[in-house]
Amino acid sequence: MKKVFDIQSIDTVAKELLANAKHKTILFYGEMGAGKTTLISALVKALGGLEGTSSPTFSIVNEYEVTNDKVYHFDFYRIEDVTEVLDIGIEDYFYSGHWNFIEWPEKIKGILPLEADISYIKINKDGSRTLELDVFEKN
Numbered sequence: 001m002k003k004v005f006d007i008q009s010i011d012t013v014a015k016e017l018l019a020n021a022k023h024k025t026i027l028f029y030g031e032m033g034a035g036k037t038t039l040i041s042a043l044v045k046a047l048g049g050l051e052g053t054s055s056p057t058f059s060i061v062n063e064y065e066v067t068n069d070k071v072y073h074f075d076f077y078r079i080e081d082v083t084e085v086l087d088i089g090i091e092d093y094f095y096s097g098h099w100n101f102i103e104w105p106e107k108i109k110g111i112l113p114l115e116a117d118i119s120y121i122k123i124n125k126d127g128s129r130t131l132e133l134d135v136f137e138k139n
Helices: 007-020 036-046 082-086 090-094 105-111
Strands: 002-005 025-029 061-066 069-075 099-103 115-123 129-137
Touching: 002 007, 007 036, 007 129, 025 036, 025 105, 036 069, 036 099, 036 115, 082 105, 090 105
Parallel strands: 025 099, 025 115, 069 099
Antiparallel strands: 002 129, 061 069, 115 129
16 A cells, blocks of 8 residues: 555545554554654544544553554654563553554564554655555564
8 A cells, every 4th residue: 555645634544544454553664753643643533532642752652442442552762772662561562452553663673563564654845745554474
């Protein structure tokens, strides 16, 4: 899946991303300011979340109730050592059966879940964004 979008069409893109996702774990790659958190907010909304979302930059993980499920939103930007992530019991989150949306997954590449969808968000010259979705499965 490849989509060019802007803030006006982000809700539609979020629904398409969810429809095309093969796994309940989605890794979000993109430079600072690419719109990862904004897209995750739209995903939570599309899943039926009623509360506002925010970046868990300092808390590492935020939990959101959505229709008949939960979303765990991770931001690993400030992680300096993978033991910080292991200390929060990351495996319990990853293998909970709930949604996991992970910003800055490159910071924890050695302990990523065995199966995930990968999204790449790129800022275009006109200010729009390009989203590409791929599937990751370790053998």
